[in-house]
Amino acid sequence: MKAAFIRTHGDPEVIEVGEQPYPTLKAGEVILKVHATGLNRLELYSRAGTRGTKLPDESMPHILGGECSGEIVEIGMGVSHLSVGQRVVVNPHCGKQILGTTRAGSNAEYVASCAENVIPIPDSLSFEQAAGLPTVYLPTWGIIIREGQLQKSETAVVLSSSSGVGTAAIQIIKGVVGADCIAVTSSEEKIGKSLALGADHAINYKTENIKERILEITNGKGADLVVDSTGALFFEDAYASLARGGRFGICGVTAGYQSQIHLGQLFSKQLKLFGTFMGSMEELKNIVHEASKGNISTHIHKLIGLEELKDAHEEMEKSEHFGKFIVSIN
Numbered sequence: 001m002k003a004a005f006i007r008t009h010g011d012p013e014v015i016e017v018g019e020q021p022y023p024t025l026k027a028g029e030v031i032l033k034v035h036a037t038g039l040n041r042l043e044l045y046s047r048a049g050t051r052g053t054k055l056p057d058e059s060m061p062h063i064l065g066g067e068c069s070g071e072i073v074e075i076g077m078g079v080s081h082l083s084v085g086q087r088v089v090v091n092p093h094c095g096k097q098i099l100g101t102t103r104a105g106s107n108a109e110y111v112a113s114c115a116e117n118v119i120p121i122p123d124s125l126s127f128e129q130a131a132g133l134p135t136v137y138l139p140t141w142g143i144i145i146r147e148g149q150l151q152k153s154e155t156a157v158v159l160s161s162s163s164g165v166g167t168a169a170i171q172i173i174k175g176v177v178g179a180d181c182i183a184v185t186s187s188e189e190k191i192g193k194s195l196a197l198g199a200d201h202a203i204n205y206k207t208e209n210i211k212e213r214i215l216e217i218t219n220g221k222g223a224d225l226v227v228d229s230t231g232a233l234f235f236e237d238a239y240a241s242l243a244r245g246g247r248f249g250i251c252g253v254t255a256g257y258q259s260q261i262h263l264g265q266l267f268s269k270q271l272k273l274f275g276t277f278m279g280s281m282e283e284l285k286n287i288v289h290e291a292s293k294g295n296i297s298t299h300i301h302k303l304i305g306l307e308e309l310k311d312a313h314e315e316m317e318k319s320e321h322f323g324k325f326i327v328s329i330n
């Protein structure tokens, strides 16, 4: 079958497109004919072998690709909740394994996945839309809905609003909760796109002071919730802008792992600081439901083919995109 794979970790040039063996069907798993896959920053790390993703030589060649959508073509022993021919979406976190990172991924005509990580999608949801939902919507759903319990009357801040995670966060805040949304990003072009996606206000962190602008926008109250997938770059300023009772959720550290926490503010303002890592299959069902109602969507930066995956990795490394690359297969 045709697949995008690597023989060694490295820069985007290590990505090859060619023939790879059809997956082996195991008990408790299913094989999908892949229709679309979403590209996430984790796959850049997995390709490069950084941030704990380095594979041993015997795991090469390795097929890249995490979250995906497609049609079930084979069902393993013990799987009763799925059937051949069903249209489905796949959460790439398969027990302790991650598709495309620790096991063969979805940038291929066929992929094997744990059945428990697969759920049916309605006909109204396209494969391209479904493929981009799991990886960016699960952690943001956890921050905004499950842990952050954002209310309609409140204000939420999305840091690096141009990221895949950021574009999902804006849409949950506006389309599911209906709260006020402040997008924080790095250029006027990305500000325009964040506002067009639904953000009510936007801050350019290259030219403006995040804390001062958040206080100005909220009439001195501060933010009720911050959605952070960037880490070190803005943590201190955004944390200092929280209102009393504010919540700060972290799901990524693209710009670095280390920051200072003002512990005095933590207790005196009764703040909550927490992290989320993907989410449950029940939450994915809720996300699919919201997407099929049109309340949220995969914000597609570019729809590409397998041959363009290398270019997409290069563009994403430069952080010039807004939203997600979706790879269309078959």
Ligand SMILES: NC(=O)c1ccc[n+]([C@@H]2O[C@H](COP(=O)([O-])OP(=O)(O)OC[C@H]3O[C@@H](n4cnc5c(N)ncnc54)[C@H](OP(=O)(O)O)[C@@H]3O)[C@@H](O)[C@H]2O)c1
Residues within 6 Å of the ligand: 039, 040, 041, 042, 135, 136, 139, 159, 160, 161, 162, 163, 164, 165, 166, 184, 185, 186, 187, 190, 229, 230, 233, 250, 251, 252, 253, 254, 255, 276, 277, 278, 316, 319, 320, 321, 323
């Ligand atoms: N916990 C989880 O379950 C989970 C799930 C998905 C993703 N993540 C993590 O969340 C983060 C975002 O993922 P994504 O796929 O949405 O990423 P992405 O689309 O590649 O977004 C990256 C964006 O981060 C901003 N940025 C700020 N400083 C940066 C730097 N030093 N290098 C690169 N980008 C920088 C830029 O946006 P601006 O120009 O707007 O600032 C850039 O476009 C990643 O760290 C990822 O590993 C975690």
